[in-house]
Structure formats: structure tokens, C-alpha cells
Amino acid sequence: MEYSSEKEFLKAYNPDEYKRLSMTTDILLFSVSDVAQENYRKTSEKAMSILLVKRKTYPYKDKWCVPGGFLKLDEELEECPKRILKEETNLTDIYMEQLYTFGGVHRDPRMRIVSTAYMALIDKNKLKDKISPNSEWFNIKYEGTKKNVVLTLTSSTDKIVIKAEKELVDRTSGRYKYNISSNSDMAFDHAEVILVGLERLRNKVEYTDIVFNLMPKAFTLGELQKVYEVILGKNLLMPAFRRIIAEKVEKTAKIQGGGRPQTILFI
Amino acid sequence: MEYSSEKEFLKAYNPDEYKRLSMTTDILLFSVSDVAQENYRKTSEKAMSILLVKRKTYPYKDKWCVPGGFLKLDEELEECPKRILKEETNLTDIYMEQLYTFGGVHRDPRMRIVSTAYMALIDKNKLKDKISPNSEWFNIKYEGTKKNVVLTLTSSTDKIVIKAEKELVDRTSGRYKYNISSNSDMAFDHAEVILVGLERLRNKVEYTDIVFNLMPKAFTLGELQKVYEVILGKNLLMPAFRRIIAEKVEKTAKIQGGGRPQTILFI
DNA sequence: CTAATAGTGTCTATTAGACAGTATGTT
């Protein structure tokens, strides 16, 4: 059939001719936690943490998943994760970036659902209001070799262990795919989503300043370094770290007890 | 309603309860072209090029767009761009990576369509068979300042000029958004898609070896450098370039006319 | 005072930038 104008065409267009699917967005909400420390004088150890939600309904009832929800038809794609974050944390103005779109045919047993994952970073201290009752923060322990990854997520009530094989997808770009070989209690393909998110976070930390989104308004250099170290999974030398970071923060005269007092910094 | 098992739940599940949408994938197929050169002795100048398709139907009839198509319900997300690439180039085994998912509410006038864009790199010499009749290669001229971008796409028959403002989305990560201020003849939001793709390409060139995907089996160091230069939009010093690239290629004894002969390299 | 922690100065190794020089072809 021929149309004389775009207007004509659109008038006659029937969207129902095509089979359609549902979309969701999932959000990796990362933060840092202080890990219990025997020595009160030392800068407390840090750990990355992620917010997970316990599913109350089928599918994957009683399993843990990343917060997410269905995209509304009249909603911009980026508005969807923002809306969910608002519901979950009662905060707006959170650092957020699109991570990756997962579109496996059977990733959801109900029907075909494609999901765009977003990654968000937050300073936990901003959470005045309680987070939703069936969600919990899990501390992340990432142990990666060239070929394998073991991810251990620990909350106050539960513990999830995920094992995956890293498969090199492309030599020139060094891109990896994660094949989950063992997974206790994560719903959907969210174990993979988390692994992809952590990889992105590690990479971005090296060439951007996104770490500051995880920090409170005031913090010490030692704390900042600890956060870098826990994300990168290696120790950094203090002088080198200071050289690089010095120009990005503002030193203040304030000090804090311990051994020698630390300088407090502002972003 | 309560279900006693996941199996029970899925049996009773009706996907039609939710409003659904369509998904497409769009592919930025990049390659390099030799630019006409007055001096036959010099290594020929290079230009990035991109494959565009002229739309034969509404919407955006007679405008240019990036190749793409609807995702089938039983098709893995990554299979969709692969299928389209196969149709378009008759090649498999092309370098391809997911770029970004665009989900503006009104990006398609027909209905709500979310599209995941992929970026593919190809050596044009591999294209033995003719590409589809309504598609053409456009040479890319990218002129970017801190705040503005002018993109000029030129084929043998047409010329497209796109102007955009760069808007800083986030200070810590340095992420930008492109607001198209002027656009001749690009359909949908594909002007933005191309800008995002070029940005990704520029970034990835700096820390990966994806450029090799644009090169033929054998090429000279001068050619390789020219490709880097045209992607990065700046000239590189030969000694520094050689130092970095030397270990990634294999030198051969073969030479080629001109002034002093160039060494031919293999990947 | 000593022990414990935080922070700095400086030497060295590595990498990046610049440029003058050398090599090998065409005409």
C-alpha cells in the first residue's frame, strides 16, 4: 500500500501487527560500608556493598535480586530506574549510568523480557529514611583470577556465593563474558548483571572520579584510599595516591583522633 | 492469589496483562576509506566511514538511517544485530559490541520502540558481494570542541550535516549528552546514536586494540597510524606510535614502492 | 618515654614527547 505522506502513513499504522515484549530496568545500587575493626585507632576497613531485594512472589520466590521494575509505555527509559531508586531510597539526585542491556530469550521464565541494567552509586549516610523492608545491603567480596571469579555477598542475615568462568569474547578489546558455574540464591540472570557492573566499576575508577559519589561530604584521605583499594582489589602506595588525588579535593584544617590525626577532606 | 510452586505460578501467568512494546537493534557499521590523494607516493589519507541506508518507506521516507531491525521474540538480543549484519554485508565474524540502549518515548513516531544500538567494525576489503542497493558508505568528518560538534557525512551522492551541543551530564565521570541542534536528512534519533558511537570508538581506541578490526590482513605502519589519527582527530608522532604498536604486530620483509619503501605488517 | 598511626621527601625506573638524523626509493 502506498501513502502520500508520513501523516497518512502513521494514521493507518497498527502497532499490534508486531509481536511485542516487555522491558524492565534493573539497578545495581552500590555503596561502601565500614567493616568491623578490632583496632579503633586505625582507619576502618571498607567494603563495597550492594542493595538486594528478597523476592516475595514467583518466579524465584525467596531468592535475592537487584531492585528493578517494568518500563511504562509513556516513560523515558532513564526515568524508570530513577523512579525505582526513588521508591527504594527516597532519594533523587543519585549518580546513575546505563550499564548494559540483557536480552537472553529465557532470562525470565514468565515471558520474553529484555532488561536494561543501570548502575548507581550512593553515599549510605544520605539514607535517612529506612530502605524498603525486604531489601538488605550485602557486602561484596570479589576474588578474581584471569579465568575464574568467586563473588561472595554477605548481609546480616544471609550469604550468597557465586562462581563464574571468565570467557574472553574478543581479543582486541579484551572483553569478557561471565558464565555462571554456581549460584546460590540469586534470581534471574542477576548474578551476571552484578559481575558486569563490578567490572565496569573497576574500569571506571581508573579513569574517572566516580568514587566521590560513594563518599560523604567530608572524609579522610585514608578512607578514600581504602575505597579505591577495595574496588580495585589491590593496595595502593600512599605517596602516589596523594599526588594524583591531591588536586581533586580540598584540604581542611580539621583533624581527628587516632594516632597522628588525619586531615579531613571535602569534595 | 497464592501458588504452591513456581511451576504452578508460571502455568497461570498471562503475559498479556502487561502493556508491551517493540524493540529494535541498530548497527553502526564503521570502516575506513582511502581518501583521494594528489600525491601517489605518499601513504594515502584515511577517513572513517559509516554505512547508512536510505529509507524507502514511511516514517522518515527518503531519509538516511543506520541499518537496523525488529527483535524477534525468540531471538537472543545479540543475534538480532548479527542477523542484520549478515543480511547487509553477507559476512559473519564481524567485530561487534553493544553500544547503548536508546529509549526515548517519541523516538519513533509509529509507536513505543526501544532500541539497543551496536557498534561494528569491518575491513571494507572483505566485502566481496555488493552491499544492499539502497545503502551507501558515508565518509565521516568530525569537528568537536568542548561544547559543540559538527558532523559531516559525505557519500558519492549525498551529504548530511549534523550539529549538536555537548551537555555535561556528570562532572565526576565526564559523561556527555548530545543535543542535536541541526540535522539534515538523518532519520529517527540516529544522529545522536552515531555521535555516541564515535565517542565510544575514540575512547576505546586509546586503551584497546579494536582498530585492528578495521585493517586488512596486511597493511603498513603508516596506514595504521593514519587510521589512529583520523579516529582520534589529532596527529601522532611516529617514534612514539611505533614504540607502542611494535609489539602488537608482526613485521614482514615485504616492501612497497613510493619513496623509501614501507614495511608491511600483519596482525 | 614507647608504640601506633598518618603523612612527606626523594631517589629511581618507566614511559611519553620532541627532534634531528639516517635509509631507501623515484626522477
Added chain:
DNA sequence: AACATACTGTCTAATAGACACTATTAG
């Protein structure tokens, strides 16, 4: 030979890594 192009050696500047040293508190 003269010229045009391709390639290399080497000096210098900038950056990253290592480690010994200094500073400031608690007890």
C-alpha cells in the same frame, strides 16, 4: 645527484613506583 618519503636513535620531560624518613597522637 637531488628530492621525496619512510624510518630510527637519542635527548629530555613527565609520570609512576618504592622506601626511608618525619609528624602527631595515645597511653
